[in-house]
Amino acid sequence: MLKFVKNHxxxxxxxxxxxxxxxxxxxxxxxxLFWxxxxxKKEYIKEVSELPFEDNNQINNQL
Structure with missing residues (x-):
């Protein structure tokens, strides 16, 4: 099988x-991506990194 694929x-x-x-x-x-x-901006990275915690806090406050 491999020989067939290689030849093809x-x-x-x-x-x-x-x-x-x-x-x-x-x-x-x-x-x-590296660039x-x-x-x-460091502020943007900090804001985005805190998003999961904000959603969790909003859910806990609604209960």
Whole structure:
């Protein structure tokens, strides 16, 4: 089965570009994520990190 798949994959023209495109998309995504994390405002991160606690407090206050 593996031999069939390998032979079939080798017969496709330009198959080597797909792993390179995947690696490029992976690298760009995490590079942008890394950039966003270090450029995000600290106030925004603090506000978002407290959201789960605010929802929990609102539920407890309603009871």
């Amino acid at each position: 994959m080798e017969s496709i023209d330009g198959i080597a570009t797909y792993p390179m495109i995947s690696l490029l998309i992976f690298f760009v995504f995490f590079a942008l 966003w994390v270090f450029t995000a």
